[in-house]
Structures are given as structure tokens and as C-alpha cells.
Amino acid sequence: MDLFTPTQAAVATGLPLKAVQKAIDLRAVPTRIVKAGSTRSRYLSSTALLCLHLEASGLHELPLSIRKAVFAYISRTPQARQIKVNEVVVVDISNARKRLALGLQKLKKAEQMVVSDPAVMGGTPVFRGTRIPVETITEMLEAGVSAEEILDGYPSLSPEKLKFAMVYVQAHPRRGRPRVQPWNKIQPSKRVRMRLYDIA
Known part of the structure; x- marks a missing residue:
């Protein structure tokens, strides 16, 4: 059952x-x-x-x-x-x-779509086949980062994975006190979209 x-x-x-x-x-x-x-x-x-x-x-x-x-x-x-x-x-x-x-x-x-393995990121829930923490993505979405920007920075993700990430976090909330991130309330003075390999 x-x-x-x-x-x-x-x-x-x-x-x-x-x-x-x-x-x-x-x-x-x-x-x-x-x-x-x-x-x-x-x-x-x-x-x-x-x-x-x-x-x-x-x-x-x-x-x-x-x-x-x-x-x-x-x-x-x-x-x-x-x-x-x-x-x-x-x-x-x-x-x-x-x-x-x-x-x-x-x-x-x-x-x-999510796996929690002690050998990967210390057991932090990540998207299957990646080392990307699910909660990192949902926090970005809640902070107002657009799906397009997230997908640009994380090409291995998909719109479907972003959608179901919110479902997963709601069903499996983090235990203990929520992390304090005061910078989430601060709007950036300038936002630049750039792939990591462009920097190198």
C-alpha cells in the first residue's frame, strides 16, 4: 500500500x-x-x-x-x-x-526527475543525471529569475523540469529553519546574460 x-x-x-x-x-x-x-x-x-x-x-x-x-x-x-x-x-x-x-x-x-544520493552533493536533492540542486532552481524562480535565463545558464534542464521542480519542493520541503538569504530582496543594478564558456 x-x-x-x-x-x-x-x-x-x-x-x-x-x-x-x-x-x-x-x-x-x-x-x-x-x-x-x-x-x-x-x-x-x-x-x-x-x-x-x-x-x-x-x-x-x-x-x-x-x-x-x-x-x-x-x-x-x-x-x-x-x-x-x-x-x-x-x-x-x-x-x-x-x-x-x-x-x-x-x-x-x-x-x-529528482534523486537524493549521499554520494552526490551530500544527499541534496538534485535533478536526475546532474549535480544541479532542485532547491537552487526553485529559489531562482521565486526570486523572479525567468525560465529563459535559468535554461540559458543550465542547458541540461528543460521547461518541464522547471515546472516539476516546484511540485517536488512543495511535496518535499526542506526540514529545519529556512535559509536566510537577504540578497534575494535586493534588485540587481544590472543583469548580464552570459554562458560560462563565453567567460573562459
């Missing part, structure tokens, strides 16, 4: 991370506790992700008791196509399942 962290669940379902954590805290969706040494982490199954996707689609407007009943039904009958909550509300599960599959496909593709 595939298990997902809350950040992976947020990316796959389109829910904000805070909404995912709130659903977990309210026990609206089932979680699994995994122990690694003294650390206990909460993970979600694909069925729980389907429940979260329904939350993102508007089910969060219903009372918590009804949502829990819907999610319990999905857990018992994961292949159900729809659930009739009452005479007015019918939950379409089949379409939600298709949309979730697209979100999971996007997450999987982003994770396949």
Missing part, C-alpha cells in the same frame, strides 16, 4: 497543507502512524487522499459527522462510484478518483 506524507497529500489533492493537517487533527480522514526510531510520523493512504480530494471539491461545507460517514463508506467500499448522502446531496466519487489520479501522476513524475 502506498503511503503519503501530508505535504505529498497537499500537492496531489490541491488542498492547502493547513487544510490537510486540520482534516487529520479532526480525524476526518484515516491516518497511519509510522515509527522510525524515536520519531512518529503520520501518513495517509490513497483512500485517505481520495477523501481529501473530496474535501477540496466542496465536501468541507458539510458537517463533520456527515463527512466522516462518507469517508468511512469510501474506506469500506473503495470502488464505489457515488454516495447518496440525502435526497439533495450526492457525492460523485468516480470523477474525484480520476482527478486524484492526475494529481498523483504529477507528483510521481516530479519525484522521478
Whole structure:
């Protein structure tokens, strides 16, 4: 059974991370506790992700008791196509399942483009087949550097890799305190585009 962290669940379902954590805290969706040494982490199954996707689609407007009943039904009958909550509300599960599959496909593709190997950059996540840290590229994008400028400086990358780099970093955020980079807020007085071999 595939298990997902809350950040992976947020990316796959389109829910904000805070909404995912709130659903977990309210026990609206089932979680699994995994122990690694003294650390206990909460993970979600694909069925729980389907429940979260329904939350993102508007089910969060219903009372918590009804949502829990819907999610319990999905857990018992994961292949159900729809659930009739009452005479007015019918939950379409089949379409939600298709949309979730697209979100999971996007997450999987982003994770396949990245590798973390202790022998390469000390285990820092890099684009597969390169020594380019993923976080370096996403920080450049967030600082306002255009995709064209990044691709000029890193010819081994592609527009697709830049797109999925953001997905990967959202699903696998850096642990610990964020790095302080005060220069990110300073606009350069002059920007020159130049390839490295032009300098040599």
C-alpha cells in the first residue's frame, strides 16, 4: 500500500497543507502512524487522499459527522462510484478518483526527475543525471529569475523540469529553519546574460 506524507497529500489533492493537517487533527480522514526510531510520523493512504480530494471539491461545507460517514463508506467500499448522502446531496466519487489520479501522476513524475544520493552533493536533492540542486532552481524562480535565463545558464534542464521542480519542493520541503538569504530582496543594478564558456 502506498503511503503519503501530508505535504505529498497537499500537492496531489490541491488542498492547502493547513487544510490537510486540520482534516487529520479532526480525524476526518484515516491516518497511519509510522515509527522510525524515536520519531512518529503520520501518513495517509490513497483512500485517505481520495477523501481529501473530496474535501477540496466542496465536501468541507458539510458537517463533520456527515463527512466522516462518507469517508468511512469510501474506506469500506473503495470502488464505489457515488454516495447518496440525502435526497439533495450526492457525492460523485468516480470523477474525484480520476482527478486524484492526475494529481498523483504529477507528483510521481516530479519525484522521478529528482534523486537524493549521499554520494552526490551530500544527499541534496538534485535533478536526475546532474549535480544541479532542485532547491537552487526553485529559489531562482521565486526570486523572479525567468525560465529563459535559468535554461540559458543550465542547458541540461528543460521547461518541464522547471515546472516539476516546484511540485517536488512543495511535496518535499526542506526540514529545519529556512535559509536566510537577504540578497534575494535586493534588485540587481544590472543583469548580464552570459554562458560560462563565453567567460573562459
